[in-house]
Amino acid sequence: MAKVVVDIAGKRPYDVRVAPGILQNLGEALRRLDRNPKALIITDLEVAKHYLNATKASLEDAGYHCSVITVPSGEEAKSVECAAEIWNAMADCKLNRDSLVVALGGGVIGDLAGFTGSTFMRGLPVVQVPTTLLSMVDSSVGGKTAINLEAGKNLVGTFCQPLYVCADIETLQTLPEREWACGCAEIAKSALIDSDDFFFWLCEHADQLAARNADVVQEAVVKSVVFKAQVVAADEQETKGVRECLNYGHTLAHAIETEAGYGVYSHGAAVAEGMRFAARLGVACCGTPLALVETQDHLLDELGLPALDLQADPERLLDLMFSDKKVRSNTLRFVLPRDVGDWEVVSLEPDVVLEHLRAWQQSLSCADQA
Ligand code: NAD
Ligand code: GLY
Secondary structure, eight states, X not given: OEEEEEOOXXXXXXXXXXXXXXXXXXXXXXXXXXXXXXXEEEEEHHHHHHHHHXXXXXXXXXXXXXXXXXXXXXXXXXXXXXXXXHHHHHHHTTOOTTSEEEEEESHHHHHHHHHHHHHGGGOOOEEEEEOSHHIIIIITSSOEEEEEETTEEEEEEEEOOOSEEEEEGGGGGGOOHHHHXXXXXXXXXXXXXXXXXXXXXXXXXXXXXXXXXXXXXXXXXXXXXXXXXXXXXXXXXXXXXXXXXXXXXXXXXHHHHHHHOTTSSOHHHHHXXXXXXXXXXXXXXXXXXXXXHHHHHHHHHHTTOOOOOOOOOHHHHHHHHHTSTTOOSSSEEEEEEEETTEEEEEEEOHHHHHHHHHHHHHHHHHHHHO
């Protein structure tokens, strides 16, 4: 079993465990950290079908008294209404500051349980049990929690590190292909930003990751968690210009998702396209080698994240990027790769971005006709 410790100055360090089959030992692992016998499992309907019984049995065998709250699957659950329902359930269950909240599911459940747990009675300990590839490699680690408002995604949230993260990679066996590709996009992002070692290892093993080879999946998750742990240790609250690197590919991705309509392209497909665009922008703005663009394109293809066939108005995409809540000035900030393992944030004027969006759209339509 692999263990990665997330050690943030001034915070209690926590373990991220990654291995097949560890869900059955979850209760025992938690009892070693915590003596309070009460736990609330928060999960969604789809995940509950597969993994709720095993999770509950593991906790109960270790002496926990468990309550369960199940929400609908999907992004809609990150709502004020669901959060209020969960806070009320927490009150009904008479949870106190020692009770555990167990987030069993993907990033939606992780964010929702993390947010409600970190705010109820000013904060209960939250255990993350990620069951999607994306949540194992990204959202379960680092303590960002959030729910959505009509005005935008993730507008209300907290920074609150979990007590423990249990990534049982066996749970990924039931993950749909589209969700798999979402996790692969985040792994590719992490690898490129992190280092030659991670990136070229991933290039060599991309087909095996796409085919869900268990050893390769385990190693990809561990490498991603090690990377994320380093980033959040350096810049927990995204104030030091380090955590921003995790936005590589995401500036354009959010605009693509909104323009196409949520759900038309998966988040991973949009991030992959955003990475393709950002690398090309890098060639023009910070000397990114063309070889990086080509190697990254090939990697994304191999991971099942082909270039999109989106035909969108570049001016509209530009407007959408400016309406993102993170934009604070008249320029757009892009994380660009100077090289593998070397990145910078570049602020670009709208007309420069527009010119590149036009070139990118032109290249997509040429590829379409080819
Ligand atoms: P998700 O949680 O919606 O899960 C995707 C789908 O897969 C859901 O329908 C779910 O029911 C199903 N599912 C989950 N595990 C399964 C399994 N093992 N087998 C079968 N089906 C399973 O989506 P996600 O991609 O995991 O997370 C996306 C969310 O994560 C977004 O809301 C995003 O904002 C958030 N996020 C947060 C952070 C962070 O740092 N907090 C980082 C990245 C993303
Ligand atoms: N996934 C973005 C972050 O954790 O900061």
